[in-house]
Amino acid sequence: MKQTLKPLMLSYEDSSDYTGLSVRQLRRKIAEGKLRRVKPSGPTGPTYLLVKDLDAFIESSIVPAGKKAGRKPPRKSKTRGS
Secondary structure, three states: OOOOOOOOEEOHHHHHHHHOOOHHHHHHHHHOOOOOOEOOOOOOOOOEEEHHHHHHHHHHOOOOOOOOOOOOOOOOOOOOOO
């Protein structure tokens, strides 16, 4: 029986397929510090994302059963009385 090896790194396009996020969303998550990028060939080489980081990001994004997904409701603004 032949085993399939899981890659250590994926390109933006492959990371997009892997996570279901667009390349733009992945770049945004990197800018927000939620994902890391790797440039093994140096600053001018191709950019990759580590599969273990993608797995951890997906795991942290799971919404527990019975909880609502989404943002917190906006705060009510306090207005000054006249």
